[in-house]
Amino acid sequence: MEDLELFKRIAHNIKIERAIKSMTQAQLAELIGVHEKYIGVIEAGKQNITLKTLNKIANSLNIDILRLIDKRK
Numbered sequence: 001m002e003d004l005e006l007f008k009r010i011a012h013n014i015k016i017e018r019a020i021k022s023m024t025q026a027q028l029a030e031l032i033g034v035h036e037k038y039i040g041v042i043e044a045g046k047q048n049i050t051l052k053t054l055n056k057i058a059n060s061l062n063i064d065i066l067r068l069i070d071k072r073k
Contacts, residue, residue, distance in 0.1 A: 003048070006069075010054070011045035013068045017061045018043075031060040 018028055025043070029036040032053065041047045042057075058065040 007048060008045040009071060010068055011043045013072065014057060015043045017063055017067065021061055028057065028060060032056040
């Protein structure tokens, strides 16, 4: 799998999970201690994030980290 494809998949999954929780980018950013613009960049699939950040996002969304990596239809 190409890096860009993985970034896009993670980006899409974060956006979906955040929407399911009715959470704004600003709210998620506050929970994980980053600027809201950083969440926007992540959700656009333009940022290679660390596992630490991915884990913080998963924890803030109360989901397993694998949900952010898994391929969805």
